[in-house]
Each structure stands twice: as structure tokens, then as C-alpha cells.
Amino acid sequence: MSQPAAPATSPASTLDTARVVQARNAVFVVFALAGIAFSSFASRIADSKAALGLSAGELGLTLFAASVGSVLTLPFAGRVADRIGAARAVVVGVLVAAVGLTGIGVAVDVAGSRPLMAVFLFFLGIGVGLWDVAMNLEGAAVERLLGRTVMPHFHAAFSGGTVAAALVGALMSWSGVTLVPHLVGAAVVTVLVAAWGLRSFLPREVEVDTDAAGAVDDATAVAPRSAWLEPRTLMIGLVVLAAAFTEGIANDWIAVGFVEGHDLPNWAGVLAFAVFLSFMTLGRVLGTRMLDRHGRVPVLRATFAMAALGSVLVIFGNAPVAYLGAAIWGVGASLGFPVGISASADDPARAGARMSVVATIGYTAFIAGPPLLGFLGDHFTVLRSLMVVTVIVALAMLVIPATRESAERPAD
Numbered sequence: 577m578s579q580p581a582a583p584a585t586s587p588a589s590t591l592d593t594a595r596v597v598q599a600r601n602a603v604f605v606v607f608a609l610a611g612i613a614f615s616s617f618a619s620r621i622a623d624s625k626a627a628l629g630l631s632a633g634e635l636g637l638t639l640f641a642a643s644v645g646s647v648l649t650l651p652f653a654g655r656v657a658d659r660i661g662a663a664r665a666v667v668v669g670v671l672v673a674a675v676g677l678t679g680i681g682v683a684v685d686v687a688g689s690r691p692l693m694a695v696f697l698f699f700l701g702i703g704v705g706l707w708d709v710a711m712n713l714e715g716a717a718v719e720r721l722l723g724r725t726v727m728p729h730f731h732a733a734f735s736g737g738t739v740a741a742a743l744v745g746a747l748m749s750w751s752g753v754t755l756v757p758h759l760v761g762a763a764v765v766t767v768l769v770a771a772w773g774l775r776s777f778l779p780r781e782v783e784v785d786t787d788a789a790g791a792v793d794d795a796t797a798v799a800p801r802s803a804w805l806e807p808r809t810l811m812i813g814l815v816v817l818a819a820a821f822t823e824g825i826a827n828d829w830i831a832v833g834f835v836e837g838h839d840l841p842n843w844a845g846v847l848a849f850a851v852f853l854s855f856m857t858l859g860r861v862l863g864t865r866m867l868d869r870h871g872r873v874p875v876l877r878a879t880f881a882m883a884a885l886g887s888v889l890v891i892f893g894n895a896p897v898a899y900l901g902a903a904i905w906g907v908g909a910s911l912g913f914p915v916g917i918s919a920s921a922d923d924p925a926r927a928g929a930r931m932s933v934v935a936t937i938g939y940t941a942f943i944a945g946p947p948l949l950g951f952l953g954d955h956f957t958v959l960r961s962l963m964v965v966t967v968i969v970a971l972a973m974l975v976i977p978a979t980r981e982s983a984e985r986p987a988d
Contacts, residue, residue, distance in 0.1 A: 611737025619745020636950015645701020673703025813937030819912025837959025859910025883908025
């Protein structure tokens with residue numbers, strides 16, 4: 577009599593908890609480094625504008641190059657990470673981003689060339705786009721293995737990295753340090769620390785195993801329709817779009833708005849940027865408890881309202897009130913993106929397709945934001961143009977119910 581076959585052992589099932597925790601810590605490091613790389617340049621936007629003598633519109637179109645690089649990379653980034661593994665995809669992203677950072681410094685300080693700055697911003701966008709998708713895929717695999725929600729904390733690590741880099745940027749600006757030593761130093765630190773941290777990412781066979789965990793095995797099953805045709809997925813994408821726009825506008829323009837609108841020195845504008853990032857990080861750290869207690873919809877309504885209020889205080893308040901507004905705006909912008917990503921992954925079998933759609937929609941904010949604010953800034957001043965945040969938030973309020981937890985809504 578034949579013996580029953582032993583159950584197959586997957587690579588993920590043989591991985592001990594300590595190894596998964598080690599990978600989780602590595603993901604924290606890589607998210608923080610991504611924040612440092614992004615914020616190192618963002619903290620010097622006002623200095624770059626002044627050094628090249630750019631108008632608000634010219635700056636907006638120049639920043640547009642980074643957005644294009646990221647969005648063009650996004651549709652292919654998941655495929656690249658699947659083919660070569662998340663760790664190697666992050667390596668490629670880090671190296672390309674480091675080239676972009678270094679080149680931006682040279683373009684501004686040495687060449688004094690706006691077109692050259694745009695070229696290297698494009699490289700920075702490509703690197704950050706690939707890096708972003710790969711580290712989120714690794715984070716999702718780690719989250720599945722741990723069996724609990726940790727993604728908001730990964731995004732808090734990103735925000736923490738942006739805060740640290742913004743504070744360094746404020747110090748560099750105040751001290752009169754040019755962009756080359758600052759951005760080259762940031763690039764070198766990022767590459768070295770990433771090389772150390774990436775050694776602890778999950779083994780490639782485990783990434784593949786966890787990525788396939790929700791796949792449909794039945795060969796007779798009807799192929800699901802495209803996620804681009806699902807109304808709920810598209811509405812979640814609009815929530816993420818509004819969140820990304822609200823966050824991205826502050827990242828690119830809040831320092832310039834403080835400098836030009838409140839007549840403050842460049843370092844004080846960077847400090848406002850750091851205040852925004854600090855409170856956004858705080859919102860992500862503390863927001864998980866609020867989400868567990870009250871649910872996604874009420875929390876997102878409250879935080880989006882805070883973003884609108886904060887932007888109004890920044891625009892119409894005096895300098896001290898504007899700094900308070902930057903803090904409120906930061907908390908308000910903290911949860912929309914990670915909650916939207918989580919909502920798109922409620923059904924594990926469709927998580928990958930839906931997350932790709934939501935991320936693609938969300939990232940279009942980084943294409944539309946810089947030139948739109950630049951255009952409005954040329955006509956109404958940068959500070960007044962920030963009112964567009966209030967308009968976008970008001971529209972997002974209409975589709976926030978799409979993020980409701982799956983247990984509280986009808987089946988798709």
C-alpha cells in the first residue's frame with residue numbers, strides 16, 4: 577500500500593522568525609535611505625532656484641523631469657524586480673539615483689545649467705522610481721511572512737529619512753555650503769549604507785514564494801478582468817493621487833513658499849520643510865493605532881481635513897502661524913498614501929494588479945504637481961498657488977469611502 581505523499585515545503589515556510597525580522601530591519605534601512613536621497617535634493621530646491629535665477633514656472637518645468645523619470649519607470653519596475661530580485665533592483669535604483677544627485681550638484685554649482693540639471697533630475701527620478709517599487713515589494717513579502725501590518729512603519733522610516741536629510745539641508749543652506757559637497761556626500765553615504773543593508777533582504781526564492789502565495793491554482797478558473805476596469809480600484813487610486821499631490825506639493829514648494837511668500841531666508845524655508853516632514857513622520861508612526869481603533873474612512877477624512885486646514889494657515893497666516901500650518905499639513909498628508917496602498921491589497925489574489933494600478937494613478941501627481949504649481953506661481957505667487965491643495969483634498973473626500981476595509985463593504 578503506497579504511502580501518502582508528504583506535503584510540499586515552501587521556501588517561506590522554512591524561514592525562521594529571526595531571519596524575517598532581520599529582513600524587516602533591512603527594509604526599514606532602505607526606506608529611510610530613499611527618504612534621505614530624495615530630501616537631500618528637495619531641501620536645496622530654493623538654493624537651486626536662486627543659483628540658476630529661475631522663475632517659479634521655470635523651476636516647475638525643471639522639476640517635471642524627475643517626475644517623468646519616476647513615472648516612466650513605474651510600469652516596468654515590478655517586472656524588473658520580479659526578474660532580478662528586489663535586492664538587485666534596489667541596487668540599480670540606488671546607483672542611478674546617486675548619479676542623479678551628483679550630477680544635479682555639478683549642473684547647479686559648476687555648469688550653471690538648467691537643462692543639465694533637468695537631465696540629472698530625470699536620472700534621479702528613474703533611480704527613485706525603481707528603488708521605490710522594489711523596496712515596497714520586499715516590504716510586502718516581509719509583511720506577509722510576519723503576519724501583521726508593518727507597511728505604515730516602513731513609510732514612516734522613509735519620512736524619518738526625509739526629516740534627517742532636510743535638517744542637514746537646512747544646516748548646509750544656512751552655512752553657505754554649495755550643492756556639490758552636500759549632494760555628493762549624500763550619494764556616497766546612501767550607496768555605502770544600502771550595500772550593507774541589502775545583504776539582509778529575503779532570499780530570492782522566498783520572495784518568489786511569497787509573491788505567488790495568493791495566485792489562483794485552478795487552471796479552469798476564468799481570468800479576472802483588468803484592475804483598470806474596477807471602479808473601487810480606480811477610486812482608491814484617486815485617493816492616493818490626492819494624497820501624493822498633497823504631500824508632493826509640500827515637498828517641492830513649501831520651502832519656496834515660505835521664502836518668497838513670508839520673506840524669510842532660504843534656511844528658514846528649509847526649516848519649514850523639515851517641520852512638515854517631522855509631523856508627517858509622527859502621523860505615520862501614531863496613525864496605525866488610530867486606524868485600528870476607528871477604521872480607514874473616518875481617519876482619512878480627519879487627516880485630509882487637517883491637510884486642507886494646514887495649507888490655509890501656511891498661505892494666510894503670519895510666519896509663526898504658517899509654521900503651525902506646516903505641522904498640521906504634515907499630519908494631514910501622512911496616511912493617505914500608505915492606507916490607499918493597503919486598501920488596494922485587501923484581496924491577496926488581486927493585490928499585485930490592483931496595487932500597480934493605484935500606484936500608477938498616484939504617481940501621476942508627481943508629473944502634474946510641479947508644472948501646475950509653477951504655472952500658478954507665475955500668475956498668483958507660489959504661496960497663493962498652494963490653495964490648489966485645498967481643492968484637491970475637497971475632491972478626494974468624495975471617494976474616501978472606497979478605502980473601507982473589506983469586512984465592512986460588499987464583495988467586489
